Amino acid sequence: EPEVTQTPSHQVTQMGQEVILRCVPISNHLYFYWYRQILGQKVEFLVSFYNNEISEKSEIFDDQFSVERPDGSNFTLKIRSTKLEDSAMYFCASGREAQDTQYFGPGTRLTVL
Amino acid sequence: AQSVTQLGSHVSVSEGALVLLRCNYSSSVPPYLFWYVQYPNQGLQLLLKYTSAATLVKGINGFEAEFKKSETSFHLTKPSAHMSDAAEYFCAVTENTGGFKTIFGAGTRLFVKA
Numbered sequence: 001e002p003e004v005t006q007t008p009s010h011q012v013t014q015m016g017q018e019v020i021l022r023c024v025p026i027s028n029h030l031y032f033y034w035y036r037q038i039l040g041q042k043v044e045f046l047v048s049f050y051n052n053e054i055s056e057k058s059e060i061f062d063d064q065f066s067v068e069r070p071d072g073s074n075f076t077l078k079i080r081s082t083k084l085e086d087s088a089m090y091f092c093a094s095g096r097e098a099q100d101t102q103y104f105g106p107g108t109r110l111t112v113l
Numbered sequence: 114a115q116s117v118t119q120l121g122s123h124v125s126v127s128e129g130a131l132v133l134l135r136c137n138y139s140s141s142v143p144p145y146l147f148w149y150v151q152y153p154n155q156g157l158q159l160l161l162k163y164t165s166a167a168t169l170v171k172g173i174n175g176f177e178a179e180f181k182k183s184e185t186s187f188h189l190t191k192p193s194a195h196m197s198d199a200a201e202y203f204c205a206v207t208e209n210t211g212g213f214k215t216i217f218g219a220g221t222r223l224f225v226k227a
Binding site for chain 2: 004
């Protein structure tokens with residue numbers, strides 16, 4: 001059964017550094033998402049992406065964040081200058097249609113020191 | 114603006130007892146509603162979804178949920194809890210208002226006692 005994959009599983013970085021979190025969505029899916037979950041808290045929507053552009057973004061997704069689908073298979077989340085409060089689990093998800101089931105990856109745990 | 118409220122951050126039931134996890138939503142347009150489960154150190158897995166077909170939705174692992182528009186609710190139930198049901202459960206709503214975003218509730222952690 002196809003699944004969403006994410007790399008790395010754990011990323012440790014210094015405050016102020018750039019990080020790129022990578023996701024490989026399910027191959028025939030057209031809608032892509034990033035979420036984050038701060039330890040012990042709820043899952044928060046960051047951004048949705050369709051047809052090579054951002055469809056919707058939350059207030060969390062400020063100028064420090066960007067997304068890209070560089071090669072038709074990967075979907076990346078870049079944080080330009082990480083802050084301590086960016087420490088969280090980041091989940092990628094994909095879906096066939098806009099309001100259909102989203103399939104989640106296992107997540108990348110980002111730790112900012 | 115859409116929002117999701119899950120009543121009770123923690124619910125504890127005995128094995129074999131009824132599970133009831135509550136979810137209320139607000140949405141300006143007909144919503145798509147979902148329940149996801151998260152086991153420790155794992156991603157989210159879909160339990161079931163409501164997409165404007167039948168109001169009673171059956172999902173995996175014996176769970177079901179009923180969409181009640183008048184109450185703006187989508188409560189999750191299971192007749193008989195099993196130890197393996199212990200996990201975090203998230204209710205979510207998706208709207209298409211030009212763009213599309215999914216909002217999750219705060220989650221309910223289910224404990225199952227032997």
